[in-house]
Amino acid sequence: MKKFIIDRFEGKWAIIETIEKPTVTFNLSKDLLPNNSKEGDVLEITIVLNKGETLKRKNEIQNKLNSLKKQDKGNNISL
Amino acid sequence: MRKVVFSSIIGLFICFIFILPIYANLNIYFLDVGQGDSSLIICPTGRVALIDSGPSSEIILNHLRDLKIDRIDLIIASHAHADHITGMDEIIAQYKPRAFIDPGLSHTTTTYERMIDALVEYNINYYEGTSRQISLGDLIFTVMPPAEPLINISELNNNSTVVRLDYYDFSVLYTGDIEKDRERSLLNRADNLLDVNVLKIPHHGSSSSSSAIFVKATNPEVGIISCGENNTYNHPNDEVLSLYSNLDINIYRTDQHGTILVQTDGSDYTIHPEIDATCLPMVKNKETKQDNSLEYKYAASKKSKVFHYIDCNCVKQISLENLILFKTREEAIASDRRPCKRCNP
Numbered sequence: 412m413k414k415f416i417i418d419r420f421e422g423k424w425a426i427i428e429t430i431e432k433p434t435v436t437f438n439l440s441k442d443l444l445p446n447n448s449k450e451g452d453v454l455e456i457t458i459v460l461n462k463g464e465t466l467k468r469k470n471e472i473q474n475k476l477n478s479l480k481k482q483d484k485g486n487n488i489s490l
Numbered sequence: 491m492r493k494v495v496f497s498s499i500i501g502l503f504i505c506f507i508f509i510l511p512i513y514a515n516l517n518i519y520f521l522d523v524g525q526g527d528s529s530l531i532i533c534p535t536g537r538v539a540l541i542d543s544g545p546s547s548e549i550i551l552n553h554l555r556d557l558k559i560d561r562i563d564l565i566i567a568s569h570a571h572a573d574h575i576t577g578m579d580e581i582i583a584q585y586k587p588r589a590f591i592d593p594g595l596s597h598t599t600t601t602y603e604r605m606i607d608a609l610v611e612y613n614i615n616y617y618e619g620t621s622r623q624i625s626l627g628d629l630i631f632t633v634m635p636p637a638e639p640l641i642n643i644s645e646l647n648n649n650s651t652v653v654r655l656d657y658y659d660f661s662v663l664y665t666g667d668i669e670k671d672r673e674r675s676l677l678n679r680a681d682n683l684l685d686v687n688v689l690k691i692p693h694h695g696s697s698s699s700s701s702a703i704f705v706k707a708t709n710p711e712v713g714i715i716s717c718g719e720n721n722t723y724n725h726p727n728d729e730v731l732s733l734y735s736n737l738d739i740n741i742y743r744t745d746q747h748g749t750i751l752v753q754t755d756g757s758d759y760t761i762h763p764e765i766d767a768t769c770l771p772m773v774k775n776k777e778t779k780q781d782n783s784l785e786y787k788y789a790a791s792k793k794s795k796v797f798h799y800i801d802c803n804c805v806k807q808i809s810l811e812n813l814i815l816f817k818t819r820e821e822a823i824a825s826d827r828r829p830c831k832r833c834n835p
Contacts, residue, residue: 465598468598469596472597472603472606475596475603475607479606480594480618482615485618486622487622487624488564488622488623488624489624489625490564490588490589
């Protein structure tokens with residue numbers, strides 16, 4: 412479990428600072444934080460890979476691309 | 491009499507057809523889109539090609555509007571990352587290009603999906619970035635051979651569609667975000683096509699790319715780096731810059747020079763950076779303060795989207811007929827201009 416600190420809020424973004432060195436900051440949408448979050452709060456962030464959803468999107472989009480590829484006859488193009 | 495007029499018109503028409511393409515310029519813009527890539531190519535015949543659209547639909551659509559682009563014939567998306575294809579869906583909807591090319595490798599992002607959906611919705615002719623030529627009048631795009639098999643390390647970057655552009659004796663190599671593995675593949679598969687005048691330096695000048703052997707093979711006089719000011723990715727890398735410098739290759743950077751225009755008649759070419767990166771703000775002196783124009787603190791050219799402090803050296807290069815003055819910064823911003831990156835008004 413990684414720990415981070417909320418440095419500040421800028422509009423719809425929370426600027427998050429790493430505790431571990433080297434210190435870096437990154438933006439996270441405020442919508443992703445608990446409602447009562449405030450500057451200086453320490454966050455614990457766990458990120459989980461959703462392999463099922465990844466595969467679903469991959470297949471859906473690949474099917475769309477495959478339908479486009481069918482048009483291509485491999486020829487040179489003159490415009 | 492009617493015969494003479496008719497002959498003259500025919501004569502003029504013949505001159506137009508045969509002489510214009512020789513003397514008219516090809517304009518190649520490396521657009522300042524922040525941290526990303528986008529290049530717009532405008533042929534003397536009016537045909538237009540776009541290679542990548544950068545990281546923001548607002549920025550690219552503003553560029554297209556400012557350059558009064560009313561048609562795009564060809565779009566090439568080097569690869570599916572968002573810093574190269576954001577806004578493609580809107581561009582496709584607005585301009586309905588006659589041909590669209592990408593590497594044929596899908597991505598799961600919504601930015602990529604929207605691009606594909608727009609191609610389907612508007613029935614755009616889709617072509618994979620396999621070895622082939624595309625002619626746009628006298629301008630020839632040669633798509634370089636993809637790696638075989640495809641490179642699975644840094645897959646989307648390395649399998650970017652790489653395109654060589656030739657206009658008579660002038661040439662540019664567009665490299666997308668290829669890394670050293672693909673550079674090696676190109677040396678093996680297409681080394682006779684790599685020698686060019688201008689190189690769009692791979693991957694924003696990252697250390698992942700620009701192996702010395704590849705750069706030497708491309709042998710450019712000019713290298714263009716497209717990257718954002720103060721980006722957090724260390725683009726361009728210092729060692730990469732040193733390599734180009736040691737090989738006497740002139741570097742232009744969109745983070746320092748703004749949009750870079752390369753103009754060529756197919757033989758000679760000239761580089762026109764939006765910002766003269768050698769220009770520095772002048773030290774204010776008493777003479778300037780006594781000047782009657784003191785109440786005007788900011789200046790811009792009618793032809794530019796950038797404004798400066800009135801004493802910036804860039805202002806000296808603006809002709810009087812194009813000079814616009816502003817009393818306040820707000821006035822300059824309201825004119826839809828952005829601050830000069832050198833004098834930072």
